[in-house]
Amino acid sequence: MRTLHTAPLLRRAPDGEPVPEHAVLVDGDRVQAVGPLAELSEAYEGVRLRRWPGTLGPGRLHEGPLPAAPTPRERVHALLRHGVTAVLAEHLADPALRAAVDRSDLLVLPAPVAVTLRPGGRADLAVHGADDACLVTVVAGRIAHRRA
Missing domain, CATH: 2.30.40.10 (Urease, subunit C, domain 1)
Incomplete structure (x- = not known):
């Protein structure tokens, strides 16, 4: 719609x-x-x-490690609360964290770009x-x- x-x-x-x-x-x-x-x-x-x-x-790009939180889902939600819509792939080595990011539809970028x-x-x-x-x-x- x-x-x-x-x-x-x-x-x-x-x-x-x-x-x-x-x-x-x-x-x-x-x-x-x-x-x-x-x-x-x-x-x-x-x-x-x-x-x-x-x-x-535009949504914000988060260029550093994701914030600390008890679960990967909460780490992603912490970004969403700040208007973040994209993260860098280099900070997603943990498979559980990568899965949470993928479920949230955050854009995963190989390098910083102008949004x-x-x-x-x-x-x-x-x-x-x-x-x-x-x-x-x-x-x-x-x-x-x-x-x-």
Whole structure:
């Protein structure tokens, strides 16, 4: 199902300039469009709309070892709570940890890459509040974490 995710501010890249009233159209696990909310709402009339507070942007890449926790699942969830949607393969030598990452659909990368929101790209998004706390993490088009 197509979903239009929007927030008061949107960043296409982690260090990009935030722009107001923009949105990301997600179809399955892909970004279909990024642009002004008014234009996308008109072009895709009737699509499900998710309005989030804060700043919407690409999910984060975690470049170090996964946080310590009692179980591999909890280690992955600790990342999702921070808006992480991708990890480096070099930190997944433990088969149980790799299996937990695979089940969560986190993107596993061989090397760091610049993450951006772009049409055709994987739908990995995060919304952060004014205090930089992660409010929502979307992994491959699916809400994987939502702050209560």
